[in-house]
Amino acid sequence: MVTIKEIAIKSNVSPATVSRVLNNDISLSVAEETRQRILDVAKTLNYKTVRVRKQQAPNPKSGYRVGLFLCQSLEEELNDPYFLSIRQGVETQCKEYGIETTEMYRIHNFQASHLSEGLDGLIVVGKVELDLVNKLKKKVDHIVYVDYAPDEGVFDSVVIDFEKATNQALDHLMNLGYEKIGYIGGEQAAHGPTKEKRLFEDERYKVFHQRMENEGKLTQEHTFIGEFTMTDGYRMMKQSIDKGNLPDAYFIASDPMAIGALRALQENDIKVPEDVAIMSFDDIEMAKFASCPLSTIHVPTKEMGISAVKLLMDRLKGRELPVKVTLPTKIVKRESCGWDRN
Known part of the structure; x- marks a missing residue:
């Protein structure tokens, strides 16, 4: 078995320095070149005694160190509990397994060098640019992506089917007899190693636009x-109201946006669902307590986080084939769409 002393000799440093580097002692002041040399020597000598001990321990629920990489700021989490719920699912399941999750990183001030050495795995919540995906891959052997699948042939991932979910929402509105349907949504963001983020069309909008266009029911002005x-949900609904000639219903891409939109409608004495129906997305807890309880698409966000931890555990136990898990969504019917209108 390779010892710290052997690594120290080959790295031309003291055993104490090797030990502190391999244990990610942040109080150690050492040149980055020296740190990297130690890590390279340890990797070359296949120094994995700690990991082997963890895998052979009688209690498989203990000993792993897992990092949590978040593509949202704390403010963004508070504004949209979708991602907060995923994170809570990760933390809940890690606690169940006795896994340490003290390593938390946020994209907005992150550099690849910030990742602690010795992480057994990393769970990434949100979308990241390909160059950052590649950098993370070089630092951590086992990575699970949640709400994003950058490369199904390499990484485990947990997602939902946005196309199916959006069609569920539109089917519900159309089955209730709504013909003219407006849309309020946002842009998805992929984050890179800089503070900039790349915006691209949200899948819900693409499916909505194509479906309504195919059926000759697209109301682009709304x-x-x-x-x-x-x-922004409040602001955009105000813009729609100011244009006049409101549609029969709106599909709104998140519950927080829908709650803001409800406020704008209420201020203008427009009744939901009598004058305008609302179909939303996410099913956060607040949706059922809105001024008009929201009909919405339930996304099992907490279960997405839980599934990510389970996938990671399977990887750590030796699974080599990458797995993509697609969790189902469902309609939750409340007052904002009305009931049977036929």
């Missing part, structure tokens, strides 16, 4: 794209 916040 289609609005902003940010996934209550404030």
Whole structure:
């Protein structure tokens, strides 16, 4: 078995320095070149005694160190509990397994060098640019992506089927007899190693636009794209109201946006669902307590986090084939769409 002393000799440093580097002692002041040399020597000598001990321990629920990489700021989590719920699912399941999750990283101030050495795995919540995907891959052997599948042939991932979910929402509205349907949504963001983020069309909007266009029911003048916040939901609904000739219903891409939109409608004495129906997305806890309880698409966000931890555990136990898990969504019917209108 390779010892720290052997690594120290080959690295031309003291055993104490080797030990502190391999244990990620942040109080150690050492040149980055020296740190990397130690890590390279340890990897070359296949120094994995700690990991082997963990895998052979009689209690498989203990000993692993897992990092949690979040593509949202704390403010964004508070504005849209979708991602907060995923994180809570990860933390709950890690606690169940006795896994340490003290390593938490947020994209907005992250550099690859910040990742602690010795992480057994990393769970990434949200979308990241390909160059960052590649950098993370070089630092951590086992990575699970949640709400994103960058490369199904390499990484485990947990997602939902946005196309199916959006069609569920539109089917529900159309089955209730609504013909003219507006849209309020946001842009998805992929984050890179810099503070900039790349925006691209949200899958819900693409499916909505194509479906309504194919059926000859697209109301482009009542289609609005902003940010996934209550404030922008309120602002965009105000814009739609100001245009006049409101549609029969709206599909709104997140519950926080829908709650903001409800406020704008209420201020203008427009009744939901009597004057305008609302179909939303996410099914956060607040949806059932809105001024008009929201009909919405339930996304099992907490279960997405739980599934990510289970996939990671399977990897750590030796599974080599990458797995993509697609969790089902379902309609939750409440007052904002009305009931049977036929």
